[in-house]
Amino acid sequence: MRELVSNHKLDFIDSELESLKKQNLYRKLQYGKSKGAHITINNKKLLNLCSNDYLGILTEEIQTNQLQSSSRLVSGNDESYNKLEEILAKHKSQQKSLVYPTGYMANLGAITTIAKKGDVILSDELNHASIIESCKLSDAKIIVYKHNNIQDLEKKLKLKGKNKFVITEGIFSMDGDFSPLKEITELSEKQNAITVVDDAHGDFVVGKDGKGTPNYFNVEKKIDLYISSLSKGLGSFGGYVASKNNVIDLCINKSKSFIYTSALPSILIEYSIRRFKSNREKQKKKLEKNTNRLIKGLKEIGFEINSTTHIIPIVIGNEKNAMKFGEFLMDNGIFAQPIRYPTVPKNQARLRISVTAWLSDRDIERSLVIFEKSYRKFR
Ligand SMILES: Cc1ncc(COP(=O)(O)O)c(C=O)c1O
Known part of the structure; x- marks a missing residue:
């Protein structure tokens, strides 16, 4: 073998x-190879508590050879896009929607298109990296407000700016808590600010017919711009934004993560449509049941659980201990990833459990037995 030159x-x-x-x-x-409630890593079949495929929708495979391999503005805009975008606009009670290759790119495209020099963006301190990076790439001034803190937001919203934006997640990806959308939309209305919600983790999962977090809080009509992912609750792939006609038209014309990249293959667009039309309600009920049982069980063991959603963090603090906790679970047949800095602040390392409808009652009970053992070891 050739020696590597230093x-x-x-x-x-x-x-x-x-x-x-x-x-x-x-x-x-x-x-790893995941299938249903399990994942196989190093030939070991583990219970998967790391999947974002919350609803666990079963669909037949689609036979197609349509792979456009081009930007949507060139020849990649398969007609299936139109169908999906109409479905998603209606799903969000908005005029129009636009699909991007990923949720990350949807944030990037939409935020850099609408927030400009002279504008002010108020961003929750725990917003996802894709929101933070998108804000940085816009020319707007960024002001971070304390997590879910309405008083802090109110104070900071008084600052002057050409356009003011408030950007928050619907359900926070690493803490599993809801953002106070009722209070946020009231404040935004008072201050004439534009409300942007990235609902990657609430979409398809909470609210009537899985319409998402704003629907859950009954403030759907007060959201000016929705950003979401098709890769989580819907268990497909891609991202989208939904808003007024003019916003979507500007995104088509200006957002670089839409214009200068290849379209998602139509097989994935059709997959999203199929999953959307499946019996999501049944899966949603199963997910709620699983979530409630796991939260109750973990609390009974003694863990401090503040989440009420399918994202359940067990905060350990120290990074090394969090890694050890993850290894212990893996040795006992459970896959739950430790989450460390910079995804979460330093010394707030945690095990992030994501509940899915894939899990059976037996899976949940079995995992609680292991969590009980782990509690004695790690708390
Ligand atoms: C809040 C939030 N927004 C956006 C994204 C990105 O979505 P996607 O995985 O479709 O790129 C994620 C993914 O983890 C997320 O948690």
Whole structure:
């Protein structure tokens, strides 16, 4: 084998990696094959408590060879897009919607298109990385308000700006808590601010017919711009925005993550339509039942659980202990990833459990037995 020549220009990378290892923040890729409630890693079948396929919808495979391989503005805009976008606009009670290749790109495209120089963005401190990066890429001034803190938001909303935006998640991805959308929309109305909700984790899962978090709080009509993912509750792939006709038209014309990238293959668009039309209500009820049982069981064991949704963090604090907790669960047949900095603040490492409708009653009871064992070891 040819010897690798030492490249001094890149040595700094080694020290960066070493530093991550020392802080217990080093991440390694792990290959796994998931099917239903399980995932197989290193030939070991584990109960999967890490999936965002919350509803666990079963659909037949679609036979198609349609792979457009082009931007939607060139020749990638298969007619199935139109169908899905009409469905999604109606789902969100908005005039129009636009599908992007991912939820991340939907945030990137929409936020950089509508927030401009001279504008002010008020962003929750726990917003997802895709929102934070999108805000940074816009030319607007960014002001971060304390997590779900209406008093802080009210104070900061008084600042002057050409257009003011309030951006929040519907259900926070790492804490599983709802944002106070009723209070936020009231404030936005008073201050003439534009309300933007990224509902990647609430969409299809909460509210009537899975219409999402704003519907759950009965403020659907007060949201100016929705951003969401098709890869979580719907268990498909892609992202979308929904808003007024003019906003969507501007996104088509201006958002780079829409214009300069290949379209999702129509097989995935058709997959989303199928999943949307499936019996989501049955899965939603099962998910609610599983969530309530797991939360109740974890609390009875003694864990401090503040979430009421399908995202249940068990905050451990120390990164090393969180990693050990994850390893213990894996040794006992459970897959639940420890989440560390920078995804969550330092010393707030946690195990993020995501509940799905895939899990049977037996799966939940079995996992509670393991969590009970872990409590004695790690708390
Ligand atoms: C709040 C939030 N927004 C956006 C995204 C990105 O969605 P996607 O996975 O479709 O890119 C995620 C994904 O984790 C998320 O949690």
